[in-house]
Amino acid sequence: MAVIRDVMPAFDLLQPTSAADAQKLLEQHGEEAWVMAGGLDSFDWLKDRIKKPKVLVDLSGVDELKGVRSTSDGVEIGAMTTLTEIVNHPVIKAQYGILSEAAELVASPQIRNQGTLGGNVSQDVRCWYYREGWPCYRGGGNICYADTPVGRNREHAIFGANRCVAVHPADTVPALIALDAKFVLQTSKGQRVVDAEDYFLGPEIDITKINILQPGDLLTAIRLPSAWAGAKFYFEKVRDRNVWDFPLMNVASAMVMQGNTIDRIRLAVSAVAPRPMRLKDVEDAVKGKPADATTGEMAGNLAVKDAVPLQFNAYKIPLMRNLVKRSISGVEEAKWA
Amino acid sequence: MGLIQWAISPWGRTVPIHIAWFLIWVCAIGGLTFMIVHALYVGIFARPKKFAVNDSPAVVAAIPERVPRHSLVARAFHWVMAISMFALLITAFLPKVGVKFDWVTYHWIAGLVLTASVLFHIVHASFFLDFWSIWPDKIDLRDAKRRMMRAFGKDAPPPDRFAKYPLENKFYHAVILLAGLAVIITGVFMMKRVNTGIFVRNPYLFGDMTWGMMYVLHGLAGVGLIALIMVHVYFGIRPEKLPITKSMIFGYMEKDFYLEEHDPQRWAVEGSSPSKEGPGLATGDD
Numbered sequence: 001m002a003v004i005r006d007v008m009p010a011f012d013l014l015q016p017t018s019a020a021d022a023q024k025l026l027e028q029h030g031e032e033a034w035v036m037a038g039g040l041d042s043f044d045w046l047k048d049r050i051k052k053p054k055v056l057v058d059l060s061g062v063d064e065l066k067g068v069r070s071t072s073d074g075v076e077i078g079a080m081t082t083l084t085e086i087v088n089h090p091v092i093k094a095q096y097g098i099l100s101e102a103a104e105l106v107a108s109p110q111i112r113n114q115g116t117l118g119g120n121v122s123q124d125v126r127c128w129y130y131r132e133g134w135p136c137y138r139g140g141g142n143i144c145y146a147d148t149p150v151g152r153n154r155e156h157a158i159f160g161a162n163r164c165v166a167v168h169p170a171d172t173v174p175a176l177i178a179l180d181a182k183f184v185l186q187t188s189k190g191q192r193v194v195d196a197e198d199y200f201l202g203p204e205i206d207i208t209k210i211n212i213l214q215p216g217d218l219l220t221a222i223r224l225p226s227a228w229a230g231a232k233f234y235f236e237k238v239r240d241r242n243v244w245d246f247p248l249m250n251v252a253s254a255m256v257m258q259g260n261t262i263d264r265i266r267l268a269v270s271a272v273a274p275r276p277m278r279l280k281d282v283e284d285a286v287k288g289k290p291a292d293a294t295t296g297e298m299a300g301n302l303a304v305k306d307a308v309p310l311q312f313n314a315y316k317i318p319l320m321r322n323l324v325k326r327s328i329s330g331v332e333e334a335k336w337a
Numbered sequence: 338m339g340l341i342q343w344a345i346s347p348w349g350r351t352v353p354i355h356i357a358w359f360l361i362w363v364c365a366i367g368g369l370t371f372m373i374v375h376a377l378y379v380g381i382f383a384r385p386k387k388f389a390v391n392d393s394p395a396v397v398a399a400i401p402e403r404v405p406r407h408s409l410v411a412r413a414f415h416w417v418m419a420i421s422m423f424a425l426l427i428t429a430f431l432p433k434v435g436v437k438f439d440w441v442t443y444h445w446i447a448g449l450v451l452t453a454s455v456l457f458h459i460v461h462a463s464f465f466l467d468f469w470s471i472w473p474d475k476i477d478l479r480d481a482k483r484r485m486m487r488a489f490g491k492d493a494p495p496p497d498r499f500a501k502y503p504l505e506n507k508f509y510h511a512v513i514l515l516a517g518l519a520v521i522i523t524g525v526f527m528m529k530r531v532n533t534g535i536f537v538r539n540p541y542l543f544g545d546m547t548w549g550m551m552y553v554l555h556g557l558a559g560v561g562l563i564a565l566i567m568v569h570v571y572f573g574i575r576p577e578k579l580p581i582t583k584s585m586i587f588g589y590m591e592k593d594f595y596l597e598e599h600d601p602q603r604w605a606v607e608g609s610s611p612s613k614e615g616p617g618l619a620t621g622d623d
Binding site: 132134135140141142143145148204205308 | 342344345346347352354355432437438439440441442530531532537538539540541545548549552
């Protein structure tokens with residue numbers, strides 16, 4: 001976390017009470033507007049005076065964006081639903097336990113009380129150079145200070161380093177990708193629904209953005225389809241401290257078994273690349289195979305096949321290999337031969 | 338509104354980071370304006386060309402019906418360079434005007450193709466062709482003055498016909514050479530900062546100021562190339578220049594066009610009389 005060093009810059013505070021109003025305000029103010037959900041990422045940026053929006057649209061008064069609703073095909077979670085609500089919600093705990101587990105591993109209880117699902121998935125990347133406001137690529141400049149050979153990049157990417165090597169840290173996102181969640185956006189052209197993994201942008205497409213939201217767009221809800229409800233889940237977060245820390249890596253898997261073999265699987269990781277990664281190749285490779293240590297080992301090796309470490313984060317390769325293995329074969333089976 | 342975007346480096350220095358991107362539009366509009374003004378001038382105001390012609394029947398008779406102008410190797414270079422240049426401009430500037438795609442890989446690959454083709458051209462033109470044929474000479478400058486005076490209605494003798502390349506062509510070549518070398522040299526260094534598999538990345542190879550200047554030079558030359566390429570394409574499709582364009586495709590130009598625009602004394606073709614300024618007979622691309 002950057003050092004908070006100043007009071008916030010002046011901005012117009014707008015507090016809509018409906019999603020439609022919020023979207024209209026965002027559209028009206030375009031790139032000058034900043035969307036604030038729980039405020040946990042926002043206040044870092046604002047108090048450090050790295051981001052200086054002219055208008056801040058505070059969504060805390062938009063009740064329709066809060067809460068968990070059952071739908072004909074699963075559940076819909078309002079973007080402003082707090083992480084604590086998700087952790088404790090009975091349907092999510094029972095049917096989509098992986099999301100509940102992931103949300104419970106976010107930061108601290110106080111932060112989970114304030115932080116929202118929409119804010120968690122939309123938070124900016126972690127990189128101290130970028131968050132310090134240095135003129136790096138992501139900050140609009142022409143350099144990645146974290147890159148090899150001398151940048152401090154222990155926590156940075158082993159995949160997808162395309163000028164920027166920062167990683168997307170959201171704990172809930174791998175779980176959402178594993179659950180085949182759909183993100184619901186309200187745009188000036190109407191509602192748009194995208195797959196969880198397609199919500200995020202890598203630096204190869206737009207180095208200054210982390211997701212597909214355009215000025216005027218609002219993430220309103222996240223839908224969890226019933227197709228993966230009650231599946232066999234695995235989630236693991238590895239971090240330096242077991243309380244209140246960003247991940248060194250997250251892994252999440254959802255498996256539907258047929259007997260002893262994997263019938264369907266979705267597998268995702270975060271904090272290994274500038275955007276959360278769904279491991280489609282691994283999913284395809286393990287389908288029809290038993291969920292045992294052999295399959296897990298094969299999956300782990302396949303998952304890291306194209307990994308390229310930076311100067312100080314080579315440890316992430318065996319870490320990811322083991323996590324992917326565990327996500328398939330479980331902790332008990334995860335001992336390497 | 339500055340032409341350059343600046344930032345504060347981690348060490349507190351104000352450093353340039355790149356050009357202001359509105360210059361893309363400035364150059365595009367500049368190129369378009371030039372084309373419109375030129376087309377209006379040629380269509381409405383320009384006087385018919387008049388050259389001093391004094392070809393002996395023997396010289397005319399010696400000119401083949403198809404005058405070789407560009408060898409296959411030279412044409413291949415030109416079109417490879419053209420494709421790489423278009424690829425570079427598209428991959429560089431479309432993302433800046435809102436068309437987002439994974440451009441970096443295509444950009445540096447196109448840049449390598451351009452670099453290789455330009456290196457080849459430098460060696461080819463220096464050692465296998467008439468190096469000086471593309472650079473302005475005294476007659477070009479004298480005739481430029483004559484043409485200018487005649488354009489303004491002043492009394493001046495008619496200029497000689499061109500050598501192999503008109504003066505405008507030679508100036509264009511010089512400008513695009515400068516812009517091209519600027520983007521190539523800076524671009525090669527910039528490859529140290531992206532994943533290429535060729536170089537080991539090292540963003541700390543230079544200081545922030547040096548890198549910034551490099552990015553600014555790359556950007557300025559890049560947006561300049563937008564206007565230069567627009568103008569080049571414009572002249573390539575102008576009716577009176579089509580024989581030259583066709584020669585870049587088929588390798589030769591017709592005898593009539595050659596005798597109309599080019600002086601056999603200044604650009605001698607195979608089978609005609611020797612050049613009075615060149616080293617010998619030409620078979621194209623000398």
